[in-house]
């Protein structure tokens with residue numbers, strides 16, 4: 546049974562979180578399905594950034610470190626994020642990028658579990674995760690071993706030699722969600738620690754880090770948290786590890802008392818020890834707006850809408866584009882699919898360029914994946930309907946078959 550446009554519009558009218566869309570700047574004529582790579586701009590961010598620049602920096606100058614609470618922003622925003630991902634005050638901070646934070650927490654985990662040498666991960670993990678593992682191995686002069694196994698053999702490879710298991714919870718290509726509770730438990734059963742990359746999880750699916758007994762985690766601020774391009778990442782370290790950690794990027798902002806200016810380094814007693822240098826205030830301020838919006842939404846309602854949007858995308862694609870050899874590589878089962886739907890097609894790159902030309906923005910992941918982000922805060926059911934209209938038009942007319950669309954851009 547096909548769904549009519551009227552029925553789809555009714556779904557939007559009855560959407561219990563429809564009002565969140567008004568909080569975002571969404572350019573006219575664009576259907577934005579790339580919020581999993583760069584979240585849309587919250588309208589309030591423009592004023593916050595402008596006030597921070599003009600009033601706090603312009604007029605307040607250095608006094609704003611205290612008067613505008615700049616100095617506490619990693620802690621303040623970290624605690625807000627903590628409250629939305631099942632962590633406690635003092636367990637989450639906001640700093641650097643996901644890549645840098647992966648380095649910090651992987652090394653911390655290796656130090657805690659220092660009778661073992663292996664960092665385990667899986668093939669097809671996000672490249673930065675694997676590259677950082679490789680960098681650590683070289684830094685430790687190959688005394689640390691990295692093992693990158695077929696995802697199907699991951700649990701078999703999890704043995705008494707593994708010091709730390711590094712996994713991404715929602716896969717960046719397929720959107721498959723891993724069972725955080727089950728895998729964390731398996732890791733602990735063999736005495737390994739776990740580091741989760743939550744880049745595609747935070748802001749998208751319900752998380753309960755302490756409920757799952759997670760050791761360490763990090764994730765991006767600029768994707769589903771809508772913190773803006775290059776926003777600082779968040780970093781979680783379970784409180785039980787705080788006394789055992791020795792931060793390796795032991796900069797002065799991670800010191801227990803940076804403004805004592807002592808020659809010796811004494812780390813802060815909580816997650817603040819993972820701060821290195823001076824917090825990037827502008828980036829943090831923008832991130833805070835996105836985090837505030839996310840924390841004010843009911844994550845169960847967000848997730849419920851995301852599942853329905855994704856399911857509608859798949860249903861309409863099957864109805865209108867079944868003859869065009871798209872392979873849906875994301876799980877069809879709603880409970881296993883995170884915040885995007887991915888299709889594989891041999892002409893994927895050109896198709897993505899052609900649909901972008903018509904106002905539908907998704908992204909492309911080599912070699913053949915078209916990725917369409919599902920962001921329930923600001924997407925409508927009608928957006929999905931229109932997106933499929935555009936894809937089917939581009940396929941019917943063969944508009945993608947244009948030499949201009951074959952030339953790869955630097956960012957895809």
Ligand SMILES: *Cc1c(COP(=O)(O)O)cnc(C)c1O
Nearest residue numbers: 642643644671673713717742744
């Ligand atoms: C987007 C993404 C990253 C990006 O890391 P940066 O350091 O912010 O560039 C890392 N891991 C995963 C799984 C991602 O999806």
